[in-house]
Amino acid sequence: MLIVGELINASRKAIGEAIKAQDVEYIQKVAKDEFEAGANYIDVNAGIFVGKEPEYLQWLVKLVQEVVDCPCCLDSPDPKAIEAALSVHKGTPMINSISLEKERYDALLPVIAGTDLKVVALCMSDDGMPETMDARLKIAEKLIGGLVKNNVPIENIYVDPLVQPLSVNSSFAVEFINSVEAIMTQFKGVHTMCGLSNISYGLPVRKFMNQAFAIMAIAKGLDGLIINPLDKMMMASLVTAEALAGRDNFCVNYLKAFRNKQFDFLG
Amino acid sequence: MFDLSLLGKAVIEGDNEEVKALTEQAINANVDPLVIINEGLIGGMNIVGQRFKVNDMFVPEVLMSARAMNSGIELVKPLLAGGEMTNKGTVIIGTVKGDLHDIGKSLVAMMLECSGFKVVDLGTDVSPEEFVAGIKDNNGQVVALSALLTTTMLAMKSTIEVLQESGLREKVVVMIGGAPITQDFADQIGADGYAGDAAAAVELVTKLLN
Numbered sequence: 166m167l168i169v170g171e172l173i174n175a176s177r178k179a180i181g182e183a184i185k186a187q188d189v190e191y192i193q194k195v196a197k198d199e200f201e202a203g204a205n206y207i208d209v210n211a212g213i214f215v216g217k218e219p220e221y222l223q224w225l226v227k228l229v230q231e232v233v234d235c236p237c238c239l240d241s242p243d244p245k246a247i248e249a250a251l252s253v254h255k256g257t258p259m260i261n262s263i264s265l266e267k268e269r270y271d272a273l274l275p276v277i278a279g280t281d282l283k284v285v286a287l288c289m290s291d292d293g294m295p296e297t298m299d300a301r302l303k304i305a306e307k308l309i310g311g312l313v314k315n316n317v318p319i320e321n322i323y324v325d326p327l328v329q330p331l332s333v334n335s336s337f338a339v340e341f342i343n344s345v346e347a348i349m350t351q352f353k354g355v356h357t358m359c360g361l362s363n364i365s366y367g368l369p370v371r372k373f374m375n376q377a378f379a380i381m382a383i384a385k386g387l388d389g390l391i392i393n394p395l396d397k398m399m400m401a402s403l404v405t406a407e408a409l410a411g412r413d414n415f416c417v418n419y420l421k422a423f424r425n426k427q428f429d430f431l432g
Numbered sequence: 433m434f435d436l437s438l439l440g441k442a443v444i445e446g447d448n449e450e451v452k453a454l455t456e457q458a459i460n461a462n463v464d465p466l467v468i469i470n471e472g473l474i475g476g477m478n479i480v481g482q483r484f485k486v487n488d489m490f491v492p493e494v495l496m497s498a499r500a501m502n503s504g505i506e507l508v509k510p511l512l513a514g515g516e517m518t519n520k521g522t523v524i525i526g527t528v529k530g531d532l533h534d535i536g537k538s539l540v541a542m543m544l545e546c547s548g549f550k551v552v553d554l555g556t557d558v559s560p561e562e563f564v565a566g567i568k569d570n571n572g573q574v575v576a577l578s579a580l581l582t583t584t585m586l587a588m589k590s591t592i593e594v595l596q597e598s599g600l601r602e603k604v605v606v607m608i609g610g611a612p613i614t615q616d617f618a619d620q621i622g623a624d625g626y627a628g629d630a631a632a633a634v635e636l637v638t639k640l641l642n
Contacts, residue, residue: 176582176612212582213612242583266532293532293556332491333535366535367491 166407167206167323167358167389168400169238169259170199173225174210181213184221192225193232200233202394206259207233209250210240219249226250226258238285238391244272251276259283261391262325263312265290265304270311278315285358286312288327288344296337301326301344302351309352319354323389328359331374332367338378342385349386357382358389372396380406388412397430434461436472439504443476444483446496448503455504465511466518470548473504477546485631491539494630498546519550521641524572524604526554526563528587533580536610536630540576543630544637549574560587560594567600574637577623579610588613589621605640609633 172195175181183191196207207229211221218241226237230253238259239250247260262285263273277284286308288301295301305324312322326344329337341364345357364378365371376399379390383406392399401422408419422428439458442450451473458468480497483489489497509517523544527537534556545551552570554562563575575595579585588608595601607625608618618626625640627633 215582215586268530289532291532291557294534330491330535333495333539335492367539369487369490 169206169391170204175213196229204394206238208238219246222246223249261285262287287325298343323356323358328363330366346385360391439472440476448500451500451504481631520548522550523574524566525576526558527556527578531584537578539630540633560591577608
């Protein structure tokens with residue numbers, strides 16, 4: 166399971182203010198916390214700063230990599246911001262994200278083509294947001310096909326099937342997790358990943374639903390998540406779900422988590 | 433004497449069948465069709481809006497209530513003189529150019545409709561020119577702009593600019609909303625108001641039109 170730590174996102178108030186105030190210490194503390202909690206990538210997003218996004222994204226990458234030996238997930242649809250961040254990034258980052266929306270696709274493809282960058286491929290097109298498994302599969306097929314044709318290895322592609330809120334349509338969770346299964350089955354070697362909070366929009370006790378949804382998606386093959394790695398209950402659930410899904414030989418990771426005291430929060 | 437509060441209660445409970453049955457009863461008891469709508473059906477929906485706003489009801493319940501309310505309205509509509517419902521005002525709503533997010537905007541549209549406004553939903557990825565045409569074609573008094581992305585927020589600004597250029601800005605009230613939107617941003621780009629959720633949007637339109 167690949168974990169992308171989601172916290173360094175400018176649309177979160179504390180981070181937005183820290184970026185504005187150029188608060189090095191706070192950003193680096195969050196990065197360290199996320200890394201120590203098990204993040205494989207640290208997401209960096211400066212999207213709310215129109216005009217200054219490239220400068221700030223680059224700054225975030227530098228700060229993060231000063232304190233943790235961990236690649237970043239560069240969270241922007243703007244090739245200028247991505248390129249600014251890439252110019253200082255050490256190791257191989259992940260780009261979050263390309264989609265099938267023409268403008269975004271055409272802008273980001275040249276940055277990604279022929280590289281060993283990891284890339285999140287979001288199932289969204291100019292026709293709108295897919296609601297069914299079939300609609301998602303059609304977009305995924307075009308995205309994967311286009312990226313592979315442009316010399317992006319399929320192993321570096323993380324398809325995000327696009328989570329839609331259960332509150333507005335009772336079948337949205339099932340359509341999503343069935344999409345995960347179909348994508349993982351039909352495109353051998355590809356990965357799937359997503360954020361979770363959309364699923365519980367408009368409903369109470371969101372954290373609980375996000376977690377149950379993650380577990381169900383993992384059972385169908387989901388192998389990446391953009392989450393808050395400081396959420397102990399979530400992290401423990403993920404390692405447990407992976408073991409239950411048959412992707413943890415001899416329960417090695419589950420037991421490692423136990424010995425690392427990852428279940429101690431249960432008391 | 434027919435008790436309209438029962439009808440309102442059935443709307444709040446989202447009980448489609450009960451709303452239909454009670455609406456029939458109200459019609460048979462010769463209650464004024466407009467009273468059935470405004471006091472019974474919309475009356476119930478107003479409570480739903482208030483409870484939604486304080487997190488005492490949730491999106492699926494609001495959708496159930498709206499469906500039930502609409503079932504009632506369908507039964508009453510043919511009895512209205514000229515088929516016309518009271519229109520508190522015409523709202524032109526859409527998600528701005530470059531943005532495909534539909535759900536939040538549709539919830540706002542639905543709540544406005546349920547509160548007695550006429551709503552013209554232009555959909556998603558709506559250009560400033562399409563908003564202008566929408567206002568002119570429907571004689572809109574309110575324009576409601578939605579954006580869910582930090583990258584598309586600025587299309588709200590350009591939409592307001594085009595309204596200005598086409599001489600419509602002074603004739604309409606502009607309100608905005610969406611996850612990244614704040615009151616500060618609304619002030620910055622010269623919108624008349626910002627609402628954080630669908631219930632707040634109803635209150636805002638009502639306030640702005642008065």
